[in-house]
Amino acid sequence: MEKVLLPTDFSDNAWNAITYASQLFKDIECTFYLLHVLPPTLGSRKTLASRTTEEMLSSAETDAAKKLEELAGEIASLTNNNKHKIETVTRFDLFSDAVEDVVKDKKIDIVVLGSHGAGGIRDLFLGSNTSNLIGNVKCPILAVPKDLEFQEIDEIGFALDYEFAYRKEGLAPLFRIAEKFKAGIRFYHVMEKRDEWTGEKEKIKKEIEKAFEGFDISFFLLTDAPLDVATRLFVESREIDLLCMAAEKRNFMDSLLGKSPVKNMSYHSTTPLLVLHKDTLK
Structure with a gap:
């Protein structure tokens, strides 16, 4: 239930x-x-x-x-x-x-609420109820852009920072959606430097592959573009139906604007956003 x-x-x-x-x-x-x-x-x-x-x-x-x-x-x-x-x-x-x-x-199990969705993550979060929720509520949050009509979810985009491998328990909301629609999950990571990839990140990737065993998954490394631009291009080129990211209570606004998967993130105004709390994923 x-x-x-x-x-x-x-x-x-x-x-x-x-x-x-x-x-x-x-x-x-x-x-x-x-x-x-x-x-x-x-x-x-x-x-x-x-x-x-x-x-x-x-x-x-x-x-x-x-x-x-x-x-x-x-x-x-x-x-x-x-x-x-x-x-x-x-x-x-x-x-x-x-x-x-x-x-x-x-x-x-999940909070679903409307967002302005007017043109990017700043419009979605800053000065909004959603921002306060992500800062204080560990429950998964699904923000639905204004005027968005429901469509079947075929492709899910997941922003990765490769700081840690995710526990299955915290991924349950994403699993349920992916299973229901038989959706593919497309992990992406934006590298600021081409030599950024390390053995530790490769290890985390393998652990993530294990956690998502049985799902249709693929990984993408994006370069030569700021994170907000890379995200927008990724969402549009892959025709992403749902964008997922992890956030945490501590210094969320710093995370939003700093070196993380949510830095200046600009995403298609018709793409709903599923936010999982990092504390439930580690």
């Missing part, structure tokens, strides 16, 4: 991510948790304890719960899928804290 968290602010962008998730997990038994987060100040009953405030809080919570139930009904009517269950959750909290709390409480 897959447990999927779907944060929503009732926008078209959030709805698009929800419909994408319903198609992605169409043939899989799962529970969708629809989450709406209200500002934490609204929940400060201790400091705002007047009758008027209590009425405002109850009204906000009731209104959110009503909208979530209506949304759940729309999803059920749209998918008509008896393999899917839908539950609703409302929280007074900061967005990332609320998501982290629900992930732990419900033992969520």
